[in-house]
Amino acid sequence: MDFPPFEHLLYYERVHGARLNISYSNIREFRLDGFRRGLPKNLDLNWTFRNGTPGLRELIAKRHRTSSRHVLVTTGATEANFLVNASLVRPKDRVLVDIPIYSPLRDVPRGVGANVVEIPRACKDGWRLDLDRWRKLAGRRARLLVFANLNNPTSTALTRSDLRELADIAEECDGHVLVDETFRELAFEDAPPSATEFGHRMIALSTVTKVCGLGTLRVGWIVGAPDLLDRFAGLKDYTTGGGSVLSQTIATWALSRWDFFLRRARRILDVNRKIAADALREMPALEEGVPSRGSVLFPHCSVHVAKLADRLLRQYKTVIAEGRFFGVPDHFRLGLGGETRDLRKGLANLRRLLRSIS
Numbered sequence: 001m002d003f004p005p006f007e008h009l010l011y012y013e014r015v016h017g018a019r020l021n022i023s024y025s026n027i028r029e030f031r032l033d034g035f036r037r038g039l040p041k042n043l044d045l046n047w048t049f050r051n052g053t054p055g056l057r058e059l060i061a062k063r064h065r066t067s068s069r070h071v072l073v074t075t076g077a078t079e080a081n082f083l084v085n086a087s088l089v090r091p092k093d094r095v096l097v098d099i100p101i102y103s104p105l106r107d108v109p110r111g112v113g114a115n116v117v118e119i120p121r122a123c124k125d126g127w128r129l130d131l132d133r134w135r136k137l138a139g140r141r142a143r144l145l146v147f148a149n150l151n152n153p154t155s156t157a158l159t160r161s162d163l164r165e166l167a168d169i170a171e172e173c174d175g176h177v178l179v180d181e182t183f184r185e186l187a188f189e190d191a192p193p194s195a196t197e198f199g200h201r202m203i204a205l206s207t208v209t210k211v212c213g214l215g216t217l218r219v220g221w222i223v224g225a226p227d228l229l230d231r232f233a234g235l236k237d238y239t240t241g242g243g244s245v246l247s248q249t250i251a252t253w254a255l256s257r258w259d260f261f262l263r264r265a266r267r268i269l270d271v272n273r274k275i276a277a278d279a280l281r282e283m284p285a286l287e288e289g290v291p292s293r294g295s296v297l298f299p300h301c302s303v304h305v306a307k308l309a310d311r312l313l314r315q316y317k318t319v320i321a322e323g324r325f326f327g328v329p330d331h332f333r334l335g336l337g338g339e340t341r342d343l344r345k346g347l348a349n350l351r352r353l354l355r356s357i358s
C-alpha cells in the first residue's frame with residue numbers, strides 16, 4: 001500500500017490558527033447540550049455490537065429506504081471509504097473516479113494499488129456527466145466506479161436516471177459503484193435517491209459529520225448488499241472492531257431528530273447562500289453562481305488560485321480551499337454552513353484582495 005498524502009487535510013492542519021475559514025463543507029458545529037438529554041447511567045462501556053447498535057442501524061436504514069441488514073456502522077465515512085476499497089480493489093484493478101472530487105475518494109483506491117482513471121467534468125459544460133464516456137472507459141473490467149452525490153466540491157447531483165444507468169454499467173463490467181452520499185440530503189426536497197435503491201452493485205456511504213455538525217463523533221456507515229457488508233465487516237474487525245458505543249448513542253439521538261437537523265441546515269444555508277450569491281456578483285474574477293443545493297460551491301477564478309489563497313491567508317487570515325485538492329487547480333471551494341458573520345467577513349476580504357490584484 002502506498003497512500004498519497006492527504007494534502008487538503010494537511011493544509012487545514014497548517015492553517016488551523018487562521019481567523020476565518022470560509023471553505024468548510026460541514027454545517028456549523030452542534031453541541032452536546034443541544035440534545036437536552038443525558039447519557040444512560042447504566043450504558044455498557046465494555047461491549048458493543050460488531051456492525052453497529054441495532055437502533056442506530058434501523059434509523060440509518062430508513063434514510064436509505066432499506067432494512068438494517070443492509071447497514072454497517074463505521075468510524076466515519078472516512079473508514080467506510082477505506083473498507084470498501086481495501087475489500088474490493090486489488091492492485092492494478094481499474095477504478096474510475098469522477099473529477100472534481102473530495103480527494104480520499106480518488107486517493108484511497110490509488111493507495112491500495114488500483115489503476116485510477118480520472119474522468120473530468122468541465123465547468124464550461126455545467127459539470128455535465130458524460131455517461132457514454134463512463135461506459136466506454138469501464139469496458140468489461142472496471143472494478144469500481146466512484147462518485148459523491150451531492151458532489152463535493154461542486155454540489156452537482158446524480159439523478160435517478162444517472163444512477164439507473166450507472167447500475168447497468170456496473171452490471172456490464174461486473175463491478176460496483178461507490179457513491180459517497182454525505183451531502184445527498186442537503187438538496188432537501190430535491191434530494192436524489194440513495195444509490196442503494198438501484199440494486200446489489202450499488203454501495204452508498206454517509207456520515208453524521210456534515211449534515212449535523214457532529215464530526216468528532218466519528219460515526220458513518222455503509223449501505224449495501226449483505227454479502228458485501230460481511231466482507232467490509234471482516235476488514236473492520238482489524239481496523240476499529242466495534243465502534244464507540246458513546247458515539248453511537250449520540251448519533252442515534254441525531255438520527256432520531258434528523259428532520260430537526262435538516263431544518264437547521266436549511267436555515268443556515270438559505271441565509272448564507274444569499275450572502276454568497278450577492279458577494280459573488282461583485283467579484284468579476286469569479287465565474288459560476290451559487291448552486292441551489294448543497295453546502296459548498298466551486299467557482300472558477302481568473303486569478304492564480306494558489307497565489308490568491310496564500311495572500312488571503314497572510315494578509316487577511318482567511319482560508320479558502322484550493323481547487324488542486326479536488327483535481328481542478330483554477331477553482332476554489334467555499335462553504336456555506338458556517339457562521340454568517342464569518343462568511344460575510346471572509347467574502348469581504350476576498351473581494352478586497354481580488355479588487356487589488358485583478
Ligand SMILES: Cc1ncc(COP(=O)(O)O)c(C=O)c1O
Binds near residue numbers: 077078079206208
Ligand atoms: C464527501 C465527503 N465524504 C466524507 C467526508 C468525511 O466524513 P467523516 O467525517 O464521516 O469521516 C468528507 C469530509 O469532508 C466529505 O467531504
